[in-house]
Amino acid sequence: MDLESLVRPNIRAMKPYSSARDEFQGDAQVMLDANENSLGSAGPATFNRYPDPQQRAVKAELAQLKNVAGGQIFLGNGSDEAIDLLVRLTCIPGQDSILILPPTYGMYEVAANLNDVAIQRLPLTADFQLSAEIVAGIIASDAKLVFICSPNNPTGNLLHAAAIEEILRGFRGLVVVDEAYADFAAAPSWTTRLAEFPNLVILQTFSKAWGLAGLRLGMAFASPEIIGYLNKIKPPYNVSEATQQHALAALAAGGHFDNLRNDLLVGRQWLAERLPALAIVERVFPSDANFLLVRFRPDATAVYEYLLNRGIVVRNRTTQPGCAGTLRLTVGTPAENGQLLTALREFR
Secondary structure (H helix, E strand, O other), X not given: OOHHHHOOHXXXXXXXXXXXXXXXXXXXXXXXXXXOOOOOOOOOHHHHOOOOOOOHHHHHHHHXXXXXXXXXXXXEOHHHHHHHHHHHHHOOOOOOEEEEOXXXXXXXXXXXXXXXXXXXXXXXXXXXXXXXXXHHHHHHOOOOEEEEEOOOOOOOOOOOHHHHHHHHHHOOOEEEEEOOOHHHOOOOOHHHHHHHOOOEEEEEEOOOOOOOHHHOOEEEEOOHHHHHHHHHHOOOOOOOHHHHHHHHHHHHOHHHHHHHHHHHHHHHHHHHHHHHHOOOEEEEOOOXXXXXXXXEOOOHHHHHHHHHXXXXXXXXXXXXXXXXXXXXXXXXXXXXXXXXXXXHHOOO
């Protein structure tokens, strides 16, 4: 892969914005460089100053946790920011394309449409996997990016690692492996393979296993060269001081993270064992995430509306490619899981 040939010429040539906190790092007795409110804050006292634009403290903790270098980490306003920046980094509007593998996470398509970028689609197999034909189609594609969601959303399954490796070795663009749900899977993260593949970008998030969806903090892991370009084009202060502080607190409480993840895995297993016994359930798809994709009979939309009337909100995925008749059920608390199962048993 030639990264320079993938990056848009105007981005290669542009001079990035230099913020006050980029030009001066550290402490000083008098800080009069950033037009902040030096008198203080109407809110929490520490928030009158701009945050670290490079989020160095958070990246230092993540580097140890993920066994990567700080220069291989990008932090953004959710993974969605990294998705948008990757499209903007590589795709010339009205000229280039990305490749997606439906059914998959909808923000890849939104980012492409927002940036006037074409979308190539290669649907997954009936079992939501990568076949040899799909892999060959990806490798032959002239798209700048391929987005591979694994574990996949909305299906929940890991895609075969051997197929992804073949794509990494053959595809001429960037291979973006979205691991939003990887903490729930019994497989190593692709972050362990970064050194092998200069075209690999991994997306992760604090929104799922960490239970911090309200923070809107996403991670991208890639070569220092790719991360450097993402930092070049991001907004100067894209991650707030409050978000950075809460992320550091969560990273320091790793035991709580482990407990949350383990409890969710127990809940997933509990539902997966009981749902197939229901007459209205046709199939429970295997899941490596914190949700289950379930095919209902005879009418998933009727089940969806029935659950709404019972005060239970799930996700209707029946219009997604390959997902006819399915609902996506997020694993809840033990009480919520029990309430869901009881309601489904009583459906008539």
